[in-house]
Amino acid sequence: MSAFPAFGQDAWPTAPIRVFVGFPAGSSPDTLARVVTDELAQRLGQPIVIENRPGAGGVIGVQQMLVSAGDGHTFGTTINGPLTTAQRMMDSTGFDIETDIMPVSLIATSPLVLAVSADSDIVDLDSFIAAAAAEPEAIAYGSVGQGSGAHLTAELFATEADISMLHVPFTSYAEVTTSILGNEIDAGFMAPSAALPFVEAGTMRMLGMTSTEPFAQAPDVPVIAGNAGLPEDFRAELWNAFIAPSGTDAAIIERLNTEIAEILADPGVQERLLTIGWQAAPGSPDDLRQRITDDTAMWGGVIDRVQAR
Known part of the structure; x- marks a missing residue:
């Protein structure tokens, strides 16, 4: 059973929305969040307030989203670290990915x-x-x-x-x-x-x-994958995602995912993201959950090798 009231797609949202970002105002993750939420607020017909809670590589932002949750109007955007590498590098993040977090949508990726x-x-x-x-x-x-x-x-x-x-x-x-x-x-x-x-x-x-495909900001730079003897599937990207606290009504997740996908399909939004080094990369909640699983496994292996030295 959902921990929050069940909101129909037509009724929700019924109040201003809070989105927690684990980085300072003006940072790249903050700017990316504002590009998306500015458009999202217009589509949902409610203001969206960005709550910056920097610290611990973005982990504090996720923690604060969970502490503040309870009414179906509280969400977060986060880079990959708190959902992947932090789980292996910190004694405790204070949350469990499987039980506390609901993926909504991947927003954008950035290679190195x-x-x-x-x-x-x-x-x-x-x-x-x-x-x-x-x-x-x-x-x-x-x-x-x-x-x-x-x-x-x-x-x-x-x-x-x-x-x-x-x-x-x-x-x-x-x-x-x-x-x-x-x-x-x-x-x-x-x-x-x-x-x-x-x-x-x-x-x-x-x-x-480090992306598997050329990056639009620097299209002439070759990808590492399949080059100089490196594996064809070599990929090491930063990514940013929209997440929700566990228990958020499924209809809300579906509505947000649909709206975000349409926002990220807009060429103007794609250009705004590219200017700050991000490439739009929408997907389903299941796509994001799989990305979390795959990257946690990949980076976990790297962390184990580094720590074993």
């Missing part, structure tokens, strides 16, 4: 790009892997911290390429790019939008994209 300095002798994926294979940890790469998406992506890449690299953690992508440009480290996995200004200035080179 492997970048090096433009004056590096490394010019493509083949030469990168060759340089790394020549001497263990000869290649130093930067990330935005232990267990971050960039760090785990690099470790997945290293495993698939059968190489060993030296991890140098930083606190921001700005520090990573500065260190690459200053030849203090050799490379880094980062959002395409972070690398593009430097590529356009002629100071950085992008070697490969």
Whole structure:
């Protein structure tokens, strides 16, 4: 039995809607949430209030959604971390994915790009892997911290390429790019939008994209999948999703999923998302649940290998 009142699709919503975001106002996940909820509010005929609750890589936002739930008008948007890697890297997130969370829709995905300095002798994926294979940890790469998406992506890449690299953690992508440009480290996995200004200035080179298909923001950058001996199904993407507390009426989930899919089909919305580095990727609640399951398993294997060292 639903924990909340059963709202028919015509009757719901009957009050303003709250959407919790686990990152600060102005951040990329916050901006993405506002692009979607601005359109969603018009379609639903009720205001949508974004509640920013940053902390613990987005986990606090999910926690606050669950604490505040109870009337069928409380939801969340979250990046993949709280629903996948956090389950393996934290002693407790305070929630269970299977029993506490209802997937509504994947919203958008963002690949990472492997970048090096433009004056590096490394010019493509083949030469990168060759340089790394020549001497263990000869290649130093930067990330935005232990267990971050960039760090785990690099470790997945290293495993698939059968190489060993030296991890140098930083606190921001700005520090990573500065260190690459200053030849203090050799490379880094980062959002395409972070690398593009430097590529356009002629100071950085992008070697490969972690999505399985070319990314519209940088269509000329080859995908890593199937390139330089890497598996055809290599994929390491960040993603953002719309979620609900467990017990939310199924009719509400269906209504939200339909509205979000129509919003994300709009070319204007797709362009707005692309400008901040995200590619619209709607799907069913079951699609999102499967993505959570698959990514939890994939990243769990990477985390186990890192922790075993």
